[in-house]
Amino acid sequence: MNLRPIKTDNDYQQALQEIESLFDAELNTPSGEKLEILATLVEVYEQEHYPIELPTPIEAILYHLESRHQGVSLFIEGLKRRGVSDEIINEALTDLVKII
Structure with missing residues (x-):
């Protein structure tokens, strides 16, 4: 598993592509664990760079x-x-x- 922090928009796009390729991975497998980690990294990046304000x-x-x-x-x-x-x-x- 070659994972690294998402620091740029290019890293972000690559992570999204990887998530898409792993989307049907089974839980508790190396692919499933990689999917979980990538999803967490993407979530953190999105919260920082694309925050969604709560509605009134x-x-x-x-x-x-x-x-x-x-x-x-x-x-x-x-x-x-x-x-x-x-x-x-x-x-x-x-x-x-x-x-x-």
Whole structure:
């Protein structure tokens, strides 16, 4: 196993190619262990060079609604059934309107 840290974008691309070739490797085999190590190295490199910011609460709600093809009105009805106050719902709707 010839593994080394990922320091450049070229190293990163090579690691991704190697991961692709090992993707179906069985666990607890030399190939499977190499896949695990490469995946960890790639994850660390991506966290440092391509960080993903967490969405705002409103962005997360919008994603949830869009991914389930659910309208805002159904979401609001669900909030009301759970006892969320109208004041909080109105604040959330104001924020949603700003984003949309």
